[in-house]
Amino acid sequence: xxxxxxxxxxxxxxxxxxxxxxxxxxxxxxxxxxxxxxxxxxxxxxxxxxxxxxxxxxxxxxxxxxxxxxxxxxxxxxxxxxxxxxxxxxxxxxxxxxxxxx
Numbered sequence: 001x002x003x004x005x006x007x008x009x010x011x012x013x014x015x016x017x018x019x020x021x022x023x024x025x026x027x028x029x030x031x032x033x034x035x036x037x038x039x040x041x042x043x044x045x046x047x048x049x050x051x052x053x054x055x056x057x058x059x060x061x062x063x064x065x066x067x068x069x070x071x072x073x074x075x076x077x078x079x080x081x082x083x084x085x086x087x088x089x090x091x092x093x094x095x096x097x098x099x100x101x102x
Contacts, residue, residue: 020059027053028095036101050100052088060084060091 033049061069061076064084068075076084089102 024056024059024091025095027055028092028100031092031100033100048102050092050096050102052092052102056088056091057084060087 031050031053034047036044036049058069061073061084064080064087065076092100092102
């Protein structure tokens, strides 16, 4: 089987990675936001301002869990799911310049 990351295809892979990054950036930027009230309570913090887009979850499940994410999500361990949730939250916070708090 050919190595999909062979040197000859590095330019193509760079292009694909950038396309995915731009797609996810735009998706996050366009996600509807529920601004937290001035008098924040625990419920407000738990629900957050933004619900992570499904495509972002799919991306991180595939990245962190690999092939298991494609077979059955129940195969992904709780520890990995916590990491995936944290990566999604951190990504949203970073992409929105710390404006959106998931």
